[in-house]
């Protein structure tokens with residue numbers, strides 16, 4: 093009698109790091125002969141990968157679990173919120189199993205227990221690059237898990253543990269497989285990308301028979317040999333980050349850095365316990381730009397952190413003016429369950445937080461718009477994300493997917509997602525650029 097193929101539904105919530113976990117689980121499921129069901133009704137059970145970073149994410153995750161239970165009934169929970177099992181079981185006692193983040197083996201054990209696999213090596217082949225949830229032309233490359241820092245507003249270390257770097261040979265192999273599968277852009281992610289390899293004492297690994305140290309600079313250099321766009325996220329301004337700027341100037345990796353500064357007042361950075369909080373960041377940025385003038389910088393900030401005075405806030409606005417960052421996200425401080433910062437003195441009233449957020453965004457909007465305007469008239473290489481009736485949406489080296497702006501191309505005849513084209517930038521606004529094709533690199 094022919095065995096039916098076990099079908100698993102999958103709901104993926106949260107940040108790019110959670111997305112990578114989801115891709116790993118999906119890849120493993122397919123490797124073991126499961127299929128991924130497109131709807132609750134067609135699934136034998138559902139895995140929900142949750143996020144627990146802020147209160148709204150917790151709510152969204154609990155809702156998603158509730159929906160999966162109502163529609164399907166058999167639910168396994170994983171991801172960041174999974175680290176708070178009691179909270180989940182309080183609301184949804186009927187879930188089959190709960191695991192924390194980055195728990196591929198535990199998730200698979202739970203799936204096996206409730207839905208045994210059926211393996212057919214002839215039909216269940218999985219491509220070596222695994223299964224991905226991003227479009228075909230870009231992919232996230234997670235190089236480590238966990239974090240050795242203890243920022244007072246963050247509970248990630250208590251959920252994900254201390255830094256655990258993936259061996260460099262394994263990371264490079266995954267990157268090579270993705271390149272072979274047609275990926276054009278790799279987004280390197282971790283909680284602290286610049287700390288890569290610290291936990292392994294920069295151990296030497298091997299890729300293609302060559303010895304390589306497990307270290308941030310070496311990783312960037314070797315990824316740069318793959319001929320892809322390499323984009324670095326979640327980098328802290330440590331002195332050794334200086335070493336990757338020449339690689340950017342030489343065109344080996346994208347001249348783009350995503351550095352979550354969070355604040356600029358030394359007092360607040362100290363209260364936040366931020367990594368590299370004591371570095372002279374402005375001097376470092378000047379130095380980087382002297383080597384690589386095209387460097388695009390993205391950052392995020394928190395306003396209204398407990399104890400933030402008007403003077404601290406003005407210092408932050410001054411920093412923005414000096415730093416001239418290209419892209420910036422800003423949030424008002426909101427207490428996260430379990431975060432040390434909740435107990436800090438002098439919480440900032442909600443209306444002051446909102447007012448500071450508005451002043452912050454107003455200041456930065458002008459800077460971002462002016463920085464974009466400087467690109468008008470230039471010719472840039474862009475990667476096409478999608479093409480529709482209105483034209484194509486593409487991104488330049490300065491734009492990461494989802495979080496930064498885009499380059500609109502009105503005349504998109506013959507363009508396809510994943511194409512790299514040269515465009516002449518004809519216009520700009522606060523967020524985006526507008527261009528027309530110059531020369532195809534396809």
Ligand code: SF4
Nearest residue numbers: 239241243246248283
């Ligand atoms: S660096 Fe700070 S904010 Fe980032 S994950 Fe580590 S503790 Fe959290």
